[in-house]
Amino acid sequence: MGLLYTKFYIDFEPTEWKELSSNPVIFETIANGVSLEIYDTSQNSYKLKFRKGGKIQIFRVVGKFRLTWDDNDLILENKQ
Secondary structure, eight states, rough: EEEEESSSOOOOOTTEEEEEEETTTEEEEESEEEEEEEETTTOOEEEEOOOTEEEEEEEEEETTEEEEEEEEGGGGOOOO
């Protein structure tokens, strides 16, 4: 299970994501290879690439957002 905290709201492109639930907030990819670049609360950048059907859940916490996802929903790229 992946977990990040960010201070920034994330925009989800309607051509790549659909909202499944508003309480809790859950978005699902409708395309394969959808990427998100997320900056955590320490300004470290994370690039996540999701498979079609991958989900991300968002909880609003005081002053930040808590993002969680299933690691099996990610496409891992080999770096050589």
